Amino acid sequence: MNPQRRxxxxxxxxxxxxxxxxxxxxxxxxxIIRKEGDxxxxxxxxxLSLAAYLATLELIKDDLGASGDMLPDPxxx
Numbered sequence: 001m002n003p004q005r006r007x008x009x010x011x012x013x014x015x016x017x018x019x020x021x022x023x024x025x026x027x028x029x030x031x032i033i034r035k036e037g038d039x040x041x042x043x044x045x046x047x048l049s050l051a052a053y054l055a056t057l058e059l060i061k062d063d064l065g066a067s068g069d070m071l072p073d074p075x076x077x
Contacts, residue, residue: 005021005023005024007019007021026042026044026045027044027045028044028045028047029045029047030044030045030046031043031044032044032045032046
């Protein structure tokens with residue numbers, strides 16, 4: 001595979017964009033971009049730790065009832 005390819009720039013709203021070719025796809029849904037001189041460097045975004053991912057979830061607001069109401073019936077062995 002050739003390590004570089006020529007691509008077309010296009011406008012997406014007020015932003016400039018490029019279409020990433022399949023050969024250059026990054027994993028995940030996020031990426032990090034930085035500028036070094038006149039070059040743009042794009043890399044995969046950071047992977048969230050489990051704690052960071054759990055912090056993004058919404059709390060359950062339903063009342064699940066008292067835990068004493070959920071005890072199973074006794075079983076005779």
